[in-house]
Amino acid sequence: MGGTLVxxxxxxxxxxxxxxxxxRVLAGYFISLAIGVPLGILLARQQWAEDTxxxxxxxxxxxxxxxxLPLALLWFGLNDRAILFVVVMGSLVxxxxxxxDGVMNLPPTYVRAARTMGTRGLRMYTEVLLPASLPxxxxxxxxxxxxxxxxxxSGELLFVSLGLGHLLMMGRDLADMSQVLSVMIVxxxxxxLTDSIIFGSLExxxxxxxxxxxx
Numbered sequence: 678m679g680g681t682l683v684x685x686x687x688x689x690x691x692x693x694x695x696x697x698x699x700x701r702v703l704a705g706y707f708i709s710l711a712i713g714v715p716l717g718i719l720l721a722r723q724q725w726a727e728d729t730x731x732x733x734x735x736x737x738x739x740x741x742x743x744x745x746l747p748l749a750l751l752w753f754g755l756n757d758r759a760i761l762f763v764v765v766m767g768s769l770v771x772x773x774x775x776x777x778d779g780v781m782n783l784p785p786t787y788v789r790a791a792r793t794m795g796t797r798g799l800r801m802y803t804e805v806l807l808p809a810s811l812p813x814x815x816x817x818x819x820x821x822x823x824x825x826x827x828x829x830x831s832g833e834l835l836f837v838s839l840g841l842g843h844l845l846m847m848g849r850d851l852a853d854m855s856q857v858l859s860v861m862i863v864x865x866x867x868x869x870l871t872d873s874i875i876f877g878s879l880e881x882x883x884x885x886x887x888x889x890x891x892x
Contacts, residue, residue: 779813
């Protein structure tokens, strides 16, 4: 397995596949964040949104991300946009749900105190609700990242296109266990690096900001 891993790195196959998969997952993930964070806050603060969209979000939460692939292929065809759609739908619901729950569980004294000091309208969201719900947003971001990867692998396993999922399928088709294990190790390593370097740093900074850790 070690020889296969070195060979895949040396000939550029694994690096190219990793770059393609990262590009796809990052694009879908940031789209999910851009939609999921404000949507979660809206569901938590506006009853009409919770009554209309809340049940829809809850229903989508029980739908596996791979179920979106046939619909994506019918809408977009056999291209990267189909995989991007699957990634977005795979991570969007978890981000939205975490942010909604975090904002809904904020102490109501935050809002009352802000109103007493004259905070109204958009400032209530940008200066009070959004900063106070950062722990929930970070939790949703971590969940969204993991679900985005799962959705990406599901799409790449079934859709023939360059990427880590495609390398997994090639290893299976060739009965090459060492290639399958090598790609799995790379995926696990990417997950560990992301969790420790990016999300770990953000969590430590947030804990220091909230006075929950050492400076």
